[in-house]
Amino acid sequence: MSVNKIIKRITTNTILSMKAQGEKISMLTAYDFSMAQALDEAGIDVLLVGDSAANVFAGYETTLPITLDNMIYHTSAVARGAKRALVLADLPFGYYQGTTEDAFKAAVRMMKESGAHALKLEGGVEIIENIKKIIDAGIPVCGHLGLTPQSINKFGTFGVRAQGEEEAEKLKSDALALQEAGCFAIVMEKIPAQLAKEVTDSLIIPTIGIGAGNGCDGQVLVVNDMLGFTKDFKPKFLRRYMDMYQGVTNAATAFAADVKSGNYPNESEQY
Numbered sequence: 001m002s003v004n005k006i007i008k009r010i011t012t013n014t015i016l017s018m019k020a021q022g023e024k025i026s027m028l029t030a031y032d033f034s035m036a037q038a039l040d041e042a043g044i045d046v047l048l049v050g051d052s053a054a055n056v057f058a059g060y061e062t063t064l065p066i067t068l069d070n071m072i073y074h075t076s077a078v079a080r081g082a083k084r085a086l087v088l089a090d091l092p093f094g095y096y097q098g099t100t101e102d103a104f105k106a107a108v109r110m111m112k113e114s115g116a117h118a119l120k121l122e123g124g125v126e127i128i129e130n131i132k133k134i135i136d137a138g139i140p141v142c143g144h145l146g147l148t149p150q151s152i153n154k155f156g157t158f159g160v161r162a163q164g165e166e167e168a169e170k171l172k173s174d175a176l177a178l179q180e181a182g183c184f185a186i187v188m189e190k191i192p193a194q195l196a197k198e199v200t201d202s203l204i205i206p207t208i209g210i211g212a213g214n215g216c217d218g219q220v221l222v223v224n225d226m227l228g229f230t231k232d233f234k235p236k237f238l239r240r241y242m243d244m245y246q247g248v249t250n251a252a253t254a255f256a257a258d259v260k261s262g263n264y265p266n267e268s269e270q271y
Contacts, residue, residue: 012118012140014086015046015086016204018045018217018218024217024219025045025218026043026044026045026218027088027218027219027220028222028223029049029050029220029221029224030081030082031057031078032077032081033078033080033081034081036077036079036081036082039223040082045085047086048120049071049074049088049090051063051071053066054066054070056222056230058070062153063090063149064153068109068110071090071110071114072109075116076115086117086118087117087118088116088119088142089110090121091103091106091110091119092150093150096127096130097123100130100133103133107119108139118141119134119139120141122143122144122145122151124174124177131178131182132182140184142186142208143175143178144188145171145178146162146188147159147161147211160191160192161190162195171188171191171195171199172202175199175207176203183205185208186203186205186207188207188209188216190212190237192212194215196212196213197213200216208220211235221239225240226242227240227242229248230245
């Protein structure tokens with residue numbers, strides 16, 4: 001008699017426990033059902049449905065154009081593919097930086113329609129009241145500090161953030177404010193490794209780094225970057241685990257050649 005394997009869902013409580021136990025947290029982005037299935041089977045702890053879909057999926061230069069409807073579409077596909085991983089979704093630009101009521105409505109709609117388990121919002125004290133309102137409604141929130149891509153037009157560059165003392169101090173105070181507001185984790189992007197470790201050690205909640213050194217409680221990468229599908233994107237922090245772009249190109253070239261030569265389909269590949 002076969003026994004079905006019990007799959008235990010990763011929750012926000014699991015993520016908090018992992019920090020307490022010293023277990024590193026793995027996070028990758030996902031934007032579709034098939035990728036979510038593969039990453040889930042691989043044992044990735046958190047699947048982030050990032051607004052980076054605007055870049056790697058739709059070809060925009062920034063994350064700003066992606067809409068709430070777009071994010072709900074991608075997140076619902078990922079949620080259907082993930083049986084174990086926690087599904088974390090970005091709230092896109094313009095939906096939570098205004099009034100508390102607008103932010104709350106956007107968050108509720110995302111949770112109701114997408115199947116996400118938690119939401120990620122960029123920013124610190126400037127949006128803290130909106131974050132509190134969302135958390136008070138029972139919606140888990142992950143913060144995001146350092147390089148916040150939705151603010152790229154303010155920064156004017158994708159360079160390393162918080163290298164100066166003033167910005168570093170603000171990041172520290174923002175991190176504590178997010179923890180006090182009830183966030184269950186914080187993503188820290190492209191900041192000095194020593195600062196990231198200092199913040200990590202000061203918090204009860206876990207930090208997830210991207211370009212923030214190995215002192216964080218976990219790491220996240222954009223899956224297209226990690227797989228080598230974005231061939232021209234080569235930041236210092238990125239480790240490529242495949243050359244998917246070349247692999248796909250080679251496979252498509254071979255397919256086209258087989259079709260042109262009449263070699264595909266052969267007799268065993270037809271009815």
